[in-house]
Amino acid sequence: MDTFTIMNRLGPFWAIARFIWAFKGLISIVLLAGTFLGYMTSEMIEHRRTMVKNFNATLSEIGAAEATFRNAGELAFKGPSRTGDSITTKQAQSLEQAVRALRSKLIEGLTPNRTIENARDAYVRSLTDLQGRLNLFAPGAEGTERVLEGLILVQPAADAYHESATTFQTSVWTSFWSAF
Known part of the structure; x- marks a missing residue:
């Protein structure tokens, strides 16, 4: 197989990897916000229970x-x-x-x-x-x-x-x- 055929098969995965790499800062912010909201929710539930x-x-x-x-x-x-x-x-x-x-x-x-x-x-x-x-x-x-x-x-x-x-x-x- 030539290099071009291998790249065509990996193309969608390569495109996704490049997309994630390009927006890694935005994704980190979204994950941080999700983690913070999850933590606040669990604390609120525990506070309510107490x-x-x-x-x-x-x-x-x-x-x-x-x-x-x-x-x-x-x-x-x-x-x-x-x-x-x-x-x-x-x-x-x-x-x-x-x-x-x-x-x-x-x-x-x-x-x-x-x-x-x-x-x-x-x-x-x-x-x-x-x-x-x-x-x-x-x-x-x-x-x-x-x-x-x-x-x-x-x-x-x-x-x-x-x-x-x-x-x-x-x-x-x-x-x-x-x-x-």
């Missing part, structure tokens, strides 16, 4: 404090709501301790994004209002009604907090933006 794990731990602590709060509220209003009597000072103190524990868990808990932080702040404000009502509690129908109103006002704030927490846990875009 953030969701830590937030779930915070939610479980808050859930335990909420269960204690719920039980204290149910015990306080179990009898008086049926008989029309006032809650006792001891029941009000027990409910106040549960409110304090829940408030402290909420305040020290993780807030991965602004929406959860705003919902948590509203929840803490409603608990603070309830705690103020409990601090000013005086046995009687009026004091019992004020505490009951405070308990009722906590529910929308708690629902908003849990809704924003669920949105964070299930939304890819929310966690994507909070990762940065």
Whole structure:
């Protein structure tokens, strides 16, 4: 075989090799950008995984404090709501301790994004209002009604907090933006 025939057979490969060699700087930049984006994506996924794990731990602590709060509220209003009597000072103190524990868990808990932080702040404000009502509690129908109103006002704030927490846990875009 002559040299010309060998070059004709290698022609397409030779053309590709020359093309790659001519644009090696551009290809290096593209590969570098791809490597950087891949690294950022893996870091973002790992950050999200860690953030969701830590937030779930915070939610479980808050859930335990909420269960204690719920039980204290149910015990306080179990009898008086049926008989029309006032809650006792001891029941009000027990409910106040549960409110304090829940408030402290909420305040020290993780807030991965602004929406959860705003919902948590509203929840803490409603608990603070309830705690103020409990601090000013005086046995009687009026004091019992004020505490009951405070308990009722906590529910929308708690629902908003849990809704924003669920949105964070299930939304890819929310966690994507909070990762940065």
